[in-house]
Amino acid sequence: MSRTRRAGLAFTLMQMGQLARRSVMRTLRQPAQIVPALVFPLFLLAVNSSGLSSAINLPGFPTRSYLTFALAVPFMQGALFAAMNAGTDLANDVESGFFNRLALTPLAAPALLAGMLGGALALGVVQAVTFLLVGVAAGAGFAAGPGGALTILALSIVMSVGFGSLGAFVALRTGSGEAVQTMFPLFFVSLFLSSMSLPRDLIQTDWFRTIATYNPVSYLIEGIRSLLITGWDAHALALGFAVAAGVVAVGLAAASLALRTRLVRT
Amino acid sequence: MSDRAHTRSVVLGVAWRTLHRLYTTPALLLPSLVFPLFFFLAFAGGLSSISKVPNFHYPPGYTAFQFAFVLLQSSAFGGVFTGFGIAADFEGGFARRLLMAAPNHKAVLAGYALAALSRTLLTGAIVFGVGLAAGMNVDGNGVDLFGLIGLALLVNFAAGMWAAGIALRFRSIQAGPFMQIPVFLALFLAPVYVPQSLLKGWIHGVAGLNPVTAVLNAARSLLAGSDVHIALGFAAAAGLGALFVLWALRGLRRAENAT
Numbered sequence: 001m002s003r004t005r006r007a008g009l010a011f012t013l014m015q016m017g018q019l020a021r022r023s024v025m026r027t028l029r030q031p032a033q034i035v036p037a038l039v040f041p042l043f044l045l046a047v048n049s050s051g052l053s054s055a056i057n058l059p060g061f062p063t064r065s066y067l068t069f070a071l072a073v074p075f076m077q078g079a080l081f082a083a084m085n086a087g088t089d090l091a092n093d094v095e096s097g098f099f100n101r102l103a104l105t106p107l108a109a110p111a112l113l114a115g116m117l118g119g120a121l122a123l124g125v126v127q128a129v130t131f132l133l134v135g136v137a138a139g140a141g142f143a144a145g146p147g148g149a150l151t152i153l154a155l156s157i158v159m160s161v162g163f164g165s166l167g168a169f170v171a172l173r174t175g176s177g178e179a180v181q182t183m184f185p186l187f188f189v190s191l192f193l194s195s196m197s198l199p200r201d202l203i204q205t206d207w208f209r210t211i212a213t214y215n216p217v218s219y220l221i222e223g224i225r226s227l228l229i230t231g232w233d234a235h236a237l238a239l240g241f242a243v244a245a246g247v248v249a250v251g252l253a254a255a256s257l258a259l260r261t262r263l264v265r266t
Numbered sequence: 267m268s269d270r271a272h273t274r275s276v277v278l279g280v281a282w283r284t285l286h287r288l289y290t291t292p293a294l295l296l297p298s299l300v301f302p303l304f305f306f307l308a309f310a311g312g313l314s315s316i317s318k319v320p321n322f323h324y325p326p327g328y329t330a331f332q333f334a335f336v337l338l339q340s341s342a343f344g345g346v347f348t349g350f351g352i353a354a355d356f357e358g359g360f361a362r363r364l365l366m367a368a369p370n371h372k373a374v375l376a377g378y379a380l381a382a383l384s385r386t387l388l389t390g391a392i393v394f395g396v397g398l399a400a401g402m403n404v405d406g407n408g409v410d411l412f413g414l415i416g417l418a419l420l421v422n423f424a425a426g427m428w429a430a431g432i433a434l435r436f437r438s439i440q441a442g443p444f445m446q447i448p449v450f451l452a453l454f455l456a457p458v459y460v461p462q463s464l465l466k467g468w469i470h471g472v473a474g475l476n477p478v479t480a481v482l483n484a485a486r487s488l489l490a491g492s493d494v495h496i497a498l499g500f501a502a503a504a505g506l507g508a509l510f511v512l513w514a515l516r517g518l519r520r521a522e523n524a525t
Contacts, residue, residue, distance in 0.1 A: 043451070050469035051459045054319045185297070185304075192308040198315060208311035 012108045019107075019115020026089060027119035037081035037123060038130055041074035045134075048073070048197065058202055063229045068141040071131070072224040073196045075152065076217060078127035079159035080187040086120035087167025087180035094175040094262070103263050113252070113259055117164050124160025128153045141228060148227035151237070158244040159220055163187070165251030172258035194218040219243045273373040280364070280377025284351055285384055298347050298385065302340035302393050306332060309459070310400065316459055324461065326403040326490050333397045334414075334485035335458055338478075340393055341418040342425040342449050344386035348378055349429020349445045356437035362525050375430060375518055382426040383419055390418055405491040413496065414488040420503035421481060425449055427510035434517030437524070456482045477502040 028034070049067040056066050063069050093099040093116075102112060132149050135142075142148055170180050194217040195203070203209040212218050223240015226233035288294050310332040317328040324331045355361035361374075368374050398404075404411070429445040436444070456478040457465055465473055473479045484499020 044454075047454050047458075047469065050467045051454075051457070051465065052313075052316070053466050054322075054460055054464045055316055057319050058315060185301070189304055189308075192304070192312070197313055202315050203312060204315040204318075205311040208307075212312070 012111045015107050015111040016115045019112065020118030020121075023089065023116050023119035024122040027085060027123050034123065034126065037078060037085065037127055040081075041077040041127075041131070042134060044077070045070055045074050045131075049138075052197060055198065058198075060199075060202060062199055063141065065139075065141055067135075067138055068228050069225065070197075071135045071140045071228055072221045073191075074131045075128060075156045075159070075224050076191060076194075076196070076221050078124060078131065078156065079163040079220075080184075080191065081127070082120040082124050082160040083163035083167035083187060084180065084184055085123060085167070086117060086164035087169075087171040087183065088177050089119060090116055090168050090171035091175060091177040091180050094171065095177060099262070109256070109259055109263065113165075113168065113255055116168060117161055120160050120164025120167070121157060124157050124164075125153070127160070128156035131156075135228075143229055143231040144227040148232070152224050152227055155220075155223060155240055155244060158241070158248060162244055162247030162251050165248065165255045169251060169255040169258050172255060172262050175262070190215060190217050194221060196221055216243045216247070269370070273370045273376075276368045276370060276373035277377045277380055280374050281380040281384065284348070284378060284381035287351070288381070288385060294347070294351075298340070298344060298389055299392060301343065302336050302389060303396055305339060306336040306393060306396065306400075309336070310397075310402075313459060319460065319464065321464060322460060324486065324490065326405045329397065329400055329402040330404065330489050331486060333393070333402055334489055335453075335456075335482060337390055337393055337414070337418050338421050338482060338485055339453055340389045341386045341422040342453060343446075344389055345382050345422045345424070345426030346429045346445050346449050348382035348385070348426045349433045350439060350442055351381075352378055352430055352433035353437065353439045353441060353445075356433065356521070357439055361437075361521075365522060365525050371518055371522060372515070375514060378430060379423060379426055382422055386418060386422040387415075390415065404489055406488050407491060410488040410491055413500075414485055417481065417485055417488065417499060417503055420500070420507055424503060424506035424510050427507065427514040431510060431513035431517040434514065434521040437521060452476060452478045458482075461486075477506055 045067075049070045052070070053066040055061060056064055056069075061069075090099070093102075132152065144151065167180060167183070170183050171177075174180070193208070193211050194215045195212045196217075200209055200212050200218065203212060219236075219239040220243055222236050223243075226236035226240075230236070310329045313332070314328045316322065317324070317331070352361065355364070364374055365371055406414070428449065432441050432445045435441075455469065455472050455476050457473050462470070462473055462479060462483065480495060480498045480502040482499075483495040484497075484503075487494045487496050487499075
């Protein structure tokens, strides 16, 4: 690599670091973003794991602990919150004019996008660690052991970045925090129409099972769930990571295109 | 115009305006229609095999079991959304002008409540139609169904008065989570997925203390044509309604003092 290219790369990384630092600090300084992202998934976990605990008596249910089964869901909800928070922050920047001022600087577009996703990444880490600790404290099983817990952490981070970039896409496309907020029900629907409450083979209603099978969220949940219940299931993990990588690829591509359009407008 | 005629015109005027605003603004109307339907489809469709759990006994089936919850949920959120409307009217300055113009301020509150009740009748009718289309069994007779509608309206009134109390105190839409989250918690700390007898652990104790549990059990009994828990359910809903009317009236007094 030539000295000029190396210097260019270092400059881009420095820009990225500055923006990522701002994004992380902004996320961590807003309890209104962090608290719901932690409390809401844990509340649903507590309610569902108690309310649906008799589901373990269904023939073929894969575990004797509904808590262990349900623990995969907060990680997915956490990724959805990452999408909302990343999108809302970016939309605020657009609405307040900060984004336009950034666009007038010699900042590289990929650095702008990657840096702005720093907050989603940080929130993803905080959430995943909290959910893991709560799971351990509540007595959930970790069939894959400590390595499995680290793999869950890695998958959650990829999911947070992926859904965060989808939130960024909506923010860049619309430039409106309200539009980002209206995406929340859509994300919520995708979660509920998945295998979050029962394994797909135990879903009795045909149309629901078909939707859950085509819904990528099912595979993200099942990837995490496999580490909690089965151990190292290569098939479930490969599907989980592939879907998460797909969300990252689609989200980043869409956000990059929206960014280019917005920079042209600026 | 007599005092009674004045009061009636204020009630009807506020209700008409609230409903007109609702039906001409899809962004306000659609969430209150779509969310109950979505929950109904997700719970009744996705969890129907829960009815195969040993000792699960509800003759009309799991679709009707979940319909009772979704009907009460949509009624409660119909009330909460009306609280959002009151808060938005204060933010925009309209509610202050309304309080200055209306001779009887309680009539303004009654107008919002009337709008919430009308709104919940529409949502309930749509959810009921979807339930029947989805093959829901209704074992109760006409009187039971009439009772179910009455119960849903009581829940709507209680939730509406709760949200109105918050809206009148804070007079800002930013207080929305304070209106919404307690209602959400109360609903989900009831036996949502299985009958109360099948709940285990801490939620069994909490559900036993939660008045919404009595209301939900009554709604399920009415759908099943049974008379178990019905009086208790109505008493709980009416008690909540009475409590939150006092809460809303005290909020109204604060709003009057601030205006």
